Amino acid sequence: MNYIDLFAGAGGLSEGFIQQGFNPIAHVEMNKEASDTLRTRLVFHHLKNVGNTEHYLKYLKQKISREELWKTAPQEIIDSVLNNEITSKSIENIFVTIDEQLYKKKVDVIIGGPPCQAYSLVGRSRDPNKMEGDKRNYLFRYYAQFLVKYKPKYFVFENVLGLLTAGNQVYLKEMLSLFGEIGYAVDYKILNAEDYGVLQKRRRVVIIGRKGKAKFEFPVLEKMENKWQIKKDILTDLPVLVPGQEMNIANYTTKKLNSYQLATKCRNGIDYTTQHITRMHNERDLEIYSIAIDKWLNNQERLKYTDLPKRLQTHNNVAAFLDRYKVVDPLGHSHTVVAHISKDGHYYIYPDKNQIRSISVREAARIQSFPDDYFFEGGRTSAFKQIGNAVPPLMAEKIAAATKYFLLNG
Structure with a gap:
């Protein structure tokens, strides 16, 4: 074939x-x-x-x-x-x-x-x-x-x-x-x-x-019953990151595979994955991310740009793209991953106040269902773009x- x-x-x-x-x-x-x-x-x-x-x-x-x-x-x-x-x-x-x-x-x-x-x-x-x-x-x-x-x-x-x-x-x-x-x-x-x-x-x-x-x-x-959740099924066995941190080798935090990993063969038999790297954020963005996370986790509300304090608003356009900051839903499934993730991480904020940052390359790859031994050449920005464009x-x-x-x- x-x-x-x-x-x-x-x-x-x-x-x-x-x-x-x-x-x-x-x-x-x-x-x-x-x-x-x-x-x-x-x-x-x-x-x-x-x-x-x-x-x-x-x-x-x-x-x-x-x-x-x-x-x-x-x-x-x-x-x-x-x-x-x-x-x-x-x-x-x-x-x-x-x-x-x-x-x-x-x-x-x-x-x-x-x-x-x-x-x-x-x-x-x-x-x-x-x-x-x-x-x-x-x-x-x-x-x-x-x-x-x-x-x-x-x-x-x-x-x-x-x-x-x-x-x-x-x-x-x-x-x-x-x-x-x-x-x-x-x-x-x-x-x-x-x-x-x-x-x-x-x-x-x-x-x-x-x-x-x-x-x-x-x-x-053939369809798969899909009751899995982003955070507990594909995020929690990856190590904690701070903004700008790069783990070229990331050891899993749990040895036992969950039902998602067993069903999809996400983890490939080795005890680590690669490219668990995230971008650096400035203090302003981190403050906005924190507000967005609070709104979503506590009230299931998406942050609108116009909701931000004036001191955090730097864009002149307050009529369009008001949802430019978006938290990944930890209890459901992610919104669509697109190539723009290579430009900034605002639309893919990690859903946890203990890790205020955008998602890593490996987390994006998992959301796209790439197996953990899949390696993306070209560095972080290129990897994000490749992942966002992929089937x-x-x-x-x-x-x-x-x-x-x-x-x-x-």
């Missing part, structure tokens, strides 16, 4: 497919740090498959360099990640490189979703032109060229909810029409990550296509399981 991942990001969608036994032929990603994350993860899977993850664990503990780690895998695994932007000028060269990777194999599935800013409701609200004319609106046309070239039996296309309304649906309608014209029957659904074990309110549009003209219906995905691996695995069923059962 071979696949190509386009606009692959840090590999959240790909991770779900690998967990279901799919074989990656190529990943195409324009961001250098995300491409490096993909390479490191592919090396991990190679070492796991050959029964020797010792070098990967040495890398996590910074005992060997990344170059030394990568040399433990065949060079074709490193080369299978194409750090390229997909454009009209680059696409033919990308095809040539992928063809070299195929070695006469066929491509069964193409997965991925173009960058979401062009369809994002927030992106449109912040852009004076409402994203009209943005070249990213039409990246799906390049996606279609890959379908024409490799003729996979199925494809999986993921994007933000705004796709359904962007440009008065002109992009969605053109997209579905184009997929039909090149020979794919398609259907789409809005998926909620919470239904698949992710402790996050995250809804996304997923389009699945099947080669041929026969009518295709979106599969029923939650747990949801991805359910999509992959349905795709696998289709492939194996005709």
Whole structure:
């Protein structure tokens, strides 16, 4: 079951497919740090498959360099990640490189979703032109060229909810029409990550296509009962942090795994995780965070910017984005993690007066359902951006399981 991942990001969608036994032929990603994350993860899977993850664990503990780690895998695994932007000028060269990777194999599935800013409701609200004319609106046309070239039996296309309304649906309608014209029957659904074990309110549009003209219906995905809570199930076994603290190796505070960790295999059999690092905050922000935490924990009220004392208000705009400070709900599921978390932590405040700070890289990764041995290259800011842009691996695995069923059962 071979696949190509386009606009692959840090590999959240790909991770779900690998967990279901799919074989990656190529990943195409324009961001250098995300491409490096993909390479490191592919090396991990190679070492796991050959029964020797010792070098990967040495890398996590910074005992060997990344170059030394990568040399433990065949060079074709490193080369299978194409750090390229997909454009009209680059696409033919990308095809040539992928063809070299195929070695006469066929491509069964193409997965991925173009960058979401062009369809994002927030992106449109912040852009004076409402994203009209943005070249990213039409990246799906390049996606279609890959379908024409490799003729996979199925494809999986993921994007933000705004796709359904962007440009008065002109992009969605053109997209579905184009997929039909090149020979794919398609259907789409809005998926909620919470239904698949992710402790996050995250809804996304997923389009699945099947080669041929026969009518295709979106599969029923296996759901997980999700009564888990953010704080007790995915935060409390990580060490206490103060703002600006970096734990490159974080030993768990509990040895016993809870039901969430057992069900999702979040903890991977080693007694530590990595990248438990958080940003520094100034005194003003810490005071605002404290007020926000009090309001939420005591009254389940969200802080409005206009509620703050005047001395803490530094923004001139007091009519929009009044919820720019937001506490993660400790007793429920998090609000959506987005790439803006790389800019500041105001929207992702840790829910505890004893740790007044924004969440760490590892905490964000857990909220996105990345396993604890997943390492994000490029430093803290890049890691946050990669995590915020990702497809939650747990949801991805359910999509992959349905795709696998289709492939194996005709």
